Amino acid sequence: MNQVHNETLFDLHEVTFAYEGKQTALERVTLSIQAGERIAVLGSNGSGKSTLLKLLDGLYFASSGVIKAFGQPLTEAAFDDDVFNFAFRRRVGLVFQDTDVQLFSPSVWEEAAFAPMQLGLSKADVHARVDAALRALRIEKLRDRAPHRLSGGEKRRVALASVLTLQPDVWLLDEPTTGLDPRSQSWLVNFIVEQGRAGHTVITATHDLSIVDAIADRVYVFDEAHHVVAQGTPHDILSNTDLLLACNLSHDHVHRHDDGGEHTHPHAHPLAHTHAHE
Amino acid sequence: MSESVAVDQPPAPASMPAPAQVKRRNGVIERTLADISHTMGHTLFSEDIARHSGLLQSLDPRVKVISMLALLIAVGLSRNLAVIAGLYGVTLALAWRSAIPVGFFIKRVWLFLPFFTGVIALPALFITPGPTLLSLPFGLAITRTGAMSALFLLLRVSTSVSMAALLTFSTPWNDVLKALGVLRMPEAVILIFGMTYRYIYLLLNTANDMFLSRKSRVVGRLTGADQRRMIGATAGVLLGKSLHLSSEVYLAMQSRGFRGHARAPSVASFNMRRRDWGAFVVVAIVTVSAIWLGQ
Incomplete structure (x- = not known):
């Protein structure tokens, strides 16, 4: 469990968001996140997890309802103010699900340098931050490589480095384990745990139940109608089979036994791939 | 695609027949795939x-x-x-x-x-x-x-x-x-050049996958009209994907502090050595x- 400070970072009240005003992605969402918390946002594909992260990062704005970050309302007008924009972008970093979206620069070094350059840091500071980030993620050897020619695991590390150079207080991670081999996945979970231990707030959107216990102290669950339907500790949520089934995070698994009998039981991979018959 | 795949077609034979020796005629899928892989191969070679x-x-x-x-x-x-x-x-x-x-x-x-x-x-x-x-x-x-x-x-x-x-x-x-x-090339232009090159490569990969996927499902020969329809549909899908990609990339840039004025990281890691100065003089002469x- 991380040390949680008594400071509300994000406060969402009755937030609804619809793409182009038509396609609803979030429906009357109310939630609150404290500084230093590790949050998992669970939901099936299309439930609104990615949209929530983009709202928290001030990239989209609520169609109705109120979002506050650091006590300030997140509105387009707020981001027109350079001082607010600088302070917010400096504190909040989003790692996109698709690394091809995140990695748009011609080389790894430039990718990592992009954020501190946009924030107007001095050349020496940019170099120091980039070198430290590449070292921390063990990708110094990739510094001159083109991101599009890297493996999936390497791309994910570069994507993390591109946000690490911001030195954010808040990490927003969208499906970070997608497409990773088991070794890279394990490394990534450790990275998230380390960020939490360092006192950062880490909000991870995922439908990978096997990592939730390791990366979160509190879980929000979205259903397919884009509502928050539950919140609780990882243990409470992962042991609620009916909830997981209802939210498409678990499924009925049918298999045959040696005696020829057929057996059906709810199946998910919540805790390091252990599952039991009911 | 024409409606040539009917549901009442006979089932596939249990054993695979040996392929007959027929003269191969490259269709639009094969030609496009060859062109894409040639371009990508050339890029990697360069x-x-x-x-x-x-x-x-x-x-x-x-x-x-x-x-x-x-x-x-x-x-x-x-x-x-x-x-x-x-x-x-x-x-x-x-x-x-x-x-x-x-x-x-x-x-x-x-x-x-x-x-x-x-x-x-x-x-x-x-x-x-x-x-x-x-x-x-x-x-x-x-x-x-x-x-x-x-x-x-x-x-x-x-x-x-x-x-x-x-x-x-x-x-x-x-x-x-x-x-x-x-x-002194403007930083915005350099940023655009770099991103263009990077995403052309990605879209080429996507186009290649789309044509491979199409090829794996095509049985028989496509008529000229079918081929044109297929190319049109593929171009449309690619355009849609590239538009979606561009808006997502813009969000990713915004998320890291981009405000519409590009500050391209210029890495002054180049070092002029004696050999470079020598080359400079030779070229001047x-x-x-x-x-x-x-x-």
Whole structure:
């Protein structure tokens, strides 16, 4: 469990968001996140997890309802103010699900340098931050490589480095384990745990139940109608089979036994791939 | 796709029949796949050459960019065929010393030249007044002056294209961009160039996957109309994907502080060494000599 400070970072009240005003992605969402918390946002594909992260990062704005970050309302007008924009972008970093979206620069070094350059840091500071980030993620050897020619695991590390150079207080991670081999996945979970231990707030959107216990102290669950339907500790949520089934995070698994009998039981991979018959 | 796959078709045979020896005719899918993989292969090949050890690869990219511009000016100003031919010879020698396969290098430049320059040079053969070099039927004649003009144009363009090709073959694209930054190219333009190159590669990969997926499901031959429909549909999907990608990339840039004024990270990691200064002096001498001798 991380040390949680008594400071509300994000406060969402009755937030609804619809793409182009038509396609609803979030429906009357109310939630609150404290500084230093590790949050998992669970939901099936299309439930609104990615949209929530983009709202928290001030990239989209609520169609109705109120979002506050650091006590300030997140509105387009707020981001027109350079001082607010600088302070917010400096504190909040989003790692996109698709690394091809995140990695748009011609080389790894430039990718990592992009954020501190946009924030107007001095050349020496940019170099120091980039070198430290590449070292921390063990990708110094990739510094001159083109991101599009890297493996999936390497791309994910570069994507993390591109946000690490911001030195954010808040990490927003969208499906970070997608497409990773088991070794890279394990490394990534450790990275998230380390960020939490360092006192950062880490909000991870995922439908990978096997990592939730390791990366979160509190879980929000979205259903397919884009509502928050539950919140609780990882243990409470992962042991609620009916909830997981209802939210498409678990499924009925049918298999045959040696005696020829057929057996059906709810199946998910919540805790390091252990599952039991009911 | 036509409605040729009916639900009441006979089931597939249990055993696989041996393929008959039929003459293969490449359809639009095969041709597009071949073109895409050729382009991607060429890109990878060029990047690999740029990382070889060779004469040009060992030079500072800034020296290479400035040298190319200087020599292009020399080619443009020279009015002596032998001087331009000499400069073309120099590009071939540099290609050879830089581990660039010379045959490939020549082919690469001359393959496209007739399409672009040939079309412009061809009329000059006939319409430029001067003594007749070769009489043709229908009262047409190639004049000596016309032939010289066409030859000048072709040689100038081929030498210039060869110089640009030398730069791109011997320098990673990223370094070319950085070198342009040193030459005061606006940062926004450099950023756009870099992103364009990066995402063309990604979209080529996507197009390749789409055509492979289509190929794996096509049974029999497609009619011309089906092929056109398929290409149209693929182009539409690709356009949709690229639009979605561009808006997502913009969000990713915004998320990291982009405010519409690009600040491209210029890595001043280039170091001018003695070898670079030497190359600089040699190119300066060659440029001045070519301009002087070419008058």
